[in-house]
Structures are given as C-alpha cells and as structure tokens.
Amino acid sequence: MTLQDTLLPRRSRTLPRLHVAIRPGLALAVAVLAVVTLWAMLPSAFTSFNPVAGLPADKLQAPGAAHWLGSDELGRDVLARLIFGARQSLAGAVVAVAVGLSVGSLLGVLAGSVGGWVEQAILRLIDVLLSIPALLLSLALIVILGFGTVQVAVAVGVTAVAGFARLIWAEVVTVRRSDYVEAAFGSGGRFFAVLWRHVLPNALTSVLAYAAIQFGWAILQISTLGFLGYGAPPPTPEWGLMIAEGRNYMTTSWWLTLFPGLVVIATVLATNAVGHALTRRLQ
Amino acid sequence: MTHLISRLAQGALVLLATFTISFILVQMMPGDAVLIRFLNPEMGMTPEDIARIRVFYGSDSPIPVQYAQSLLAVLSGDFGYSVQSGVPVAQEIATNLPPTLLLAGLGLLTALGLAFMLAWGAVLGPFSALRRWIGSVPALMVSVPVFWVGITLIQLVSFKLGWVSVIAPGPWEKLVLPVLTLALPIAAPIAQILIRNIEDVSTRAFVPVARAKGLSRGAVLWGHVLRNAALPTLAIAGVLLGELIAGAVVTETVFGLNGLGRLAERSVRTQDIAVLQAIVLISAAGFVAISFLVDLVSLAIDPRLRSQRSLAA
Numbered sequence: 001m002t003l004q005d006t007l008l009p010r011r012s013r014t015l016p017r018l019h020v021a022i023r024p025g026l027a028l029a030v031a032v033l034a035v036v037t038l039w040a041m042l043p044s045a046f047t048s049f050n051p052v053a054g055l056p057a058d059k060l061q062a063p064g065a066a067h068w069l070g071s072d073e074l075g076r077d078v079l080a081r082l083i084f085g086a087r088q089s090l091a092g093a094v095v096a097v098a099v100g101l102s103v104g105s106l107l108g109v110l111a112g113s114v115g116g117w118v119e120q121a122i123l124r125l126i127d128v129l130l131s132i133p134a135l136l137l138s139l140a141l142i143v144i145l146g147f148g149t150v151q152v153a154v155a156v157g158v159t160a161v162a163g164f165a166r167l168i169w170a171e172v173v174t175v176r177r178s179d180y181v182e183a184a185f186g187s188g189g190r191f192f193a194v195l196w197r198h199v200l201p202n203a204l205t206s207v208l209a210y211a212a213i214q215f216g217w218a219i220l221q222i223s224t225l226g227f228l229g230y231g232a233p234p235p236t237p238e239w240g241l242m243i244a245e246g247r248n249y250m251t252t253s254w255w256l257t258l259f260p261g262l263v264v265i266a267t268v269l270a271t272n273a274v275g276h277a278l279t280r281r282l283q
Numbered sequence: 284m285t286h287l288i289s290r291l292a293q294g295a296l297v298l299l300a301t302f303t304i305s306f307i308l309v310q311m312m313p314g315d316a317v318l319i320r321f322l323n324p325e326m327g328m329t330p331e332d333i334a335r336i337r338v339f340y341g342s343d344s345p346i347p348v349q350y351a352q353s354l355l356a357v358l359s360g361d362f363g364y365s366v367q368s369g370v371p372v373a374q375e376i377a378t379n380l381p382p383t384l385l386l387a388g389l390g391l392l393t394a395l396g397l398a399f400m401l402a403w404g405a406v407l408g409p410f411s412a413l414r415r416w417i418g419s420v421p422a423l424m425v426s427v428p429v430f431w432v433g434i435t436l437i438q439l440v441s442f443k444l445g446w447v448s449v450i451a452p453g454p455w456e457k458l459v460l461p462v463l464t465l466a467l468p469i470a471a472p473i474a475q476i477l478i479r480n481i482e483d484v485s486t487r488a489f490v491p492v493a494r495a496k497g498l499s500r501g502a503v504l505w506g507h508v509l510r511n512a513a514l515p516t517l518a519i520a521g522v523l524l525g526e527l528i529a530g531a532v533v534t535e536t537v538f539g540l541n542g543l544g545r546l547a548e549r550s551v552r553t554q555d556i557a558v559l560q561a562i563v564l565i566s567a568a569g570f571v572a573i574s575f576l577v578d579l580v581s582l583a584i585d586p587r588l589r590s591q592r593s594l595a596a
Binding site for chain 1: 293296297304308311312422423425426427430442521524526528529532533536537547548550551552554559560566570571
C-alpha cells in the first residue's frame with residue numbers, strides 16, 4: 001500500500017493530471033491543427049463562398065444545407081469566413097511567437113552568457129515586462145504602433161518576450177555551469193563556438209516546447225485584440241472580429257458568435273495539447 | 284530584515300524602470316498628445332493657440348526636464364490630463380476604480396470557490412473517469428476566450444433561459460454574468476495549482492500518520508492537506524492580479540460596464556496615452572506591492588523561509 005492509498009479513493013494509483021486527460025486526444029489535436037493549417041494555406045480549396053462579398057439574398061440564414069454554419073448580416077458564409085480567417089490567426093501567432101522567441105533568446109543568451117551588470121540589467125527589464133499585465137502591455141504597444149494585423153501580432157509577441165528570455169537565461173546558466181561546457185572552454189573553445197555548439201542545442205528543446213504553448217496563447221490574445229477592434233479592419237475575416245460583429249445580432253443569430261468561438265477554442269486546445277506532448281517527449 | 288529591504292528596493296527599481304520605459308516610448312511617438320488632439324483641422328486652432336496649450340501641458344520643455352517633472356508629478360499622484368475628456372487622469376481613475384474593484388473582488392471570490400470545487404472534484408470525485416474529466420476542465424477553461432464566454436453567457440442565461448435580465452437589471456443582477464465571466468479564467472490557474480499541490484502534499488509522510496491516528500480521510504484532506512496545498516497558491520497572486528485586470532478590460536467592454544478596464548479600452552481607441560500610461564503604472568505598482576506582500580505573508584507563515592534567509596544573510 002502506497003502512502004497515497006490511505007488518502008485517495010480506491011483504484012487511483014495516481015492522481016488525475018491535467019495532461020494525462022488530454023493524451024488520448026493527441027491524435028485529434030494534431031488533426032485539428034492540420035485542418036486549420038490547411039485552411040490557412042489553401043482556403044479556397046475548402047469553400048466556394050467568397051469570405052468578403054456576401055449574397056444579400058442569403059443574409060442572416062441559420063445553419064442549413066446552403067450555409068453549413070449560417071450566414072451573417074451581409075449574406076456572407078460563416079464557414080467561409082472562418083476558413084479564410086485561419087490565415088489571420090495562424091500568421092499572427094507565428095509572427096508573435098517569432099518576435100517573442102527571437103528577442104527573448106537574444107536577451108536570455110546575452111544575460112546568461114555575459115553575466116555581470118548586463119545580466120542584472122536584462123533581468124530587471126524582464127521584471128518590468130512581467131509586472132505589467134500582458135493585455136495592458138499589448139494595449140500600450142498598440143497605442144504606440146497603431147491598429148492592424150501586424151501591429152497586434154508584434155504587440156502580442158512583445159508580451160511573450162519576458163517568458164522566453166527568462167526560460168533561456170535559466171537554461172544557459174544551468175548548461176554553462178555543467179562539466180562538459182567547462183571542459184569545452186578548458187580545451188580552448190572560443191566563447192561563441194561553445195555557446196553555439198554546446199549551450200544552445202541543450203537549451204533549444206525546452207524552448208521549443210514552450211514556443212508551442214505560447215503559440216496557442218498568442219492565438220487567444222490575437223482574437224481578444226481583434227474582438228476589441230484593434231486588429232484587422234472589417235471586412236477582413238478574423239475570428240475575434242467576427243465575434244465582435246456577430247454581437248450585434250446575438251439575440252437572433254447565435255451562430256455568428258458561437259462557431260468562431262468554438263474554432264478558437266478547438267485551435268488553442270489542440271496547440272496546447274501538442275505543446276504538452278512535446279514537453280513530455282523532451283523531458 | 285535585510286532581505287525585505289532589498290526586496291522593497293528591487294520593487295521600487297522595477298517601478299522606476301517601468302515609468303522610464305513608458306516615458307521613453309511616449310517620447311518616441313510622432314507628435315504628442317496635445318498635437319494629436321488639437322492639430323485636427325476641425326478644432327480650428329491657430330498655431331499660436333496650440334503653442335500655448337503645449338506650454339500649459341509642459342510638452343515644449345527639454346526632455347530631461349519633462350522626465351523629472353513628470354516623475355515628480357506621478358509620485359505625487361498627478362498623472363496629467365486626459366486629452367480625451369479634459370479631466371485630470373487621477374480623477375478619471377478615482378471614479379472608475381471602485382466599480383472595477385467590486386467586479387474584481389467578486390470575481391476573485393467566485394473564482395476561488397470554483398477552483399476549490401474543481402480541485403475537490405478532481406481529487407475526491409466518485410469515479411476515476413469523472414475525476415479525470417473534472418481534472419481536465421481547467422485546461423479547457425484557459426483555452427476559452429473571455430469575451431466569448433461573456434457573449435455566450437448573455438445568449439444562454441439572459442436570452443434563452445431568461446434568468447438574468449440584461450435590459451434593465453438591478454445593481455446586483457447586472458453583476459452576476461460579468462462576475463461569472465471574469466471568474467472562469469481566474470479559477471483555471473488556481474484550480475491547476477491546487478490539484479497539483481494536493482497531489483504533492485498527499486504523498487508526504489504526515490498524511491498516513493494523521494490517518495493512522497484515526498482521522499477520517501475528509502478530515503485529513505481538509506485539515507492537513509488542503510491547508511498545505513493552498514499556501515503555494517499565494518505565489519501566483521501577482522499573476523492573478525494581471526488576469527483580473529485583463530479580464531476586467533474584456534468583461535467591462537462586453538457587458539458595457541463602467542470601470543478601469545473600459546477606460547483602458549477607450550484610451551486605446553482614442554489614443555489617450557496619459558490615461559493608459561497611468562493605468563499601466565498603477566497595475567505595475569499593484570503587481571509589485573502584491574509580490575512584496577506575498578513575500579511577507581509567506582515569511583510569516585513558513586518559519587523555514589525565515590531561518591533559511593537569515594542564514595543566507
């Protein structure tokens with residue numbers, strides 16, 4: 001009898017863990033991501049409707065044979081707009097993660113390998129970034145950068161910088177103190193050569209897993225900023241913006257807000273599931 | 284003691300840096316708040332008028348002078364004027380803070396209740412399948428956009444079920460759905476940490492000891508495990524504050540409530556930088572203060588931290 005058995009219900013050898021519950025759905029998660037990625041790459045292969053120009057005769061139709069997920073106030077097919085919107089969300093999230101990863105890596109590697117006052121200054125900068133709520137930080141950046149898809153993506157990316165920088169700093173510091181890196185320096189390795197050959201590959205694995213999870217988070221943030229109206233202007237098909245526009249008809253046309261929300265949730269859940277699977281694989 | 288003082292100094296440094304960075308960013312912007320607002324040809328201002336207004340707002344002095352001036356002003360609680368409404372920013376914030384505090388307070392309480400229920404269900408629920416299902420709910424909750432939760436709740440609870448009126452609700456009735464909306468994303472991380480901690484604490488040696496002394500499973504869980512598992516939750520208090528503020532921006536916008544979040548949203552739309560800057564600085568100050576308090580509280584609660592730190596110092 002293990003210690004836990006005295007406390008927990010019978011037959012529970014381990015307590016439920018969040019990621020365990022997701023595991024059977026990993027195949028489903030990969031499938032969801034594959035579909036959304038295909039939507040983003042070849043949207044016109046999945047729908048014959050125009051996502052921007054609607055058919056006025058078809059306006060505000062409930063989901064049915066003609067419009068599977070209904071149509072909006074301009075007679076635009078909701079499914080078509082969701083399919084074409086995938087590109088906005090995925091491209092935005094890619095840009096956001098790229099900004100977070102590149103700036104964060106630069107800061108983290110610099111802090112971890114140079115040390116001294118540079119390290120202290122960068123760590124304090126990370127503290128500053130972490131002390132501002134992410135959404136407020138992106139709002140502040142949007143005020144400066146202006147509205148638009150790219151601006152929103154960059155603003156979300158900057159909020160991810162602190163997390164990446166701290167993770168990479170910690171990795172670099174740990175790896176740097178390990179024996180083989182000391183040995184690499186001892187056997188005459190130049191600073192950057194050692195950094196490139198020994199320190200970075202070791203840090204890379206955990207950073208990639210973190211990036212996957214940040215990707216889902218970025219999609220969520222981008223849809224929030226799109227909903228608030230700071231992202232792409234109408235009539236761009238963007239998931240968050242679609243929900244904002246559908247709000248005006250929410251008493252009668254529930255499909256305008258329900259389906260875009262479900263697509264965002266499915267995509268974020270799928271990304272998180274893949275990210276957690278990656279984390280487990282790498283550990 | 285030295286530890287606390289150095290923590291306090293570190294917090295002050297972070298705030299000073301936050302102010303400095305925001306000041307630099309504002310300076311880097313093309314034009315300034317005055318120009319953005321008054322250069323609009325519809326206002327019919329002559330260049331002389333604008334120059335006078337700029338002198339009034341102090342946006343014509345050399346940058347180091349402006350920096351020192353605005354730092355002193357901010358320290359004395361003066362955040363300048365809202366260019367949008369012409370009212371002092373401090374006054375805007377004072378009028379919008381109470382409703383947001385009420386919303387956030389109720390949201391946090393609801394979230395704590397929800398999180399404890401989820402953790403309880405995930406650890407003690409009747410069937411292992413049900414426990415696992417409940418355990419996965421927090422992961423689902425963090426993947427749901429807050430604004431969508433609000434809209435869906437309105438559709439479901441108000442329009443479909445007619446439980447809460449949105450047309451002319453009472454003062455408390457109108458808070459029900461916003462509080463729920465705000466609570467969901469806050470409850471998720473608390474529940475995740477609680478579940479993980481209960482799992483951790485359950486494996487400690489004192490648990491079978493307490494059981495062997497004849498305490499029931501529930502008594503051990505409630506008295507021993509939960510108390511030990513709840514304390515580490517304090518560590519994410521600062522993050523929760525951020526979630527509450529972000530949640531308030533979205534929730535107040537969706538439900539059309541007045542408050543700090545709506546003010547932030549409006550200030551972005553109208554480029555009212557002074558207002559947004561004040562909100563950012565106040566949130567950062569709140570974050571730093573809460574982190575410091577959490578440090579104090581954990582020192583007070585956990586004697587081990589005290590001895591470790593005095594040894595280190």
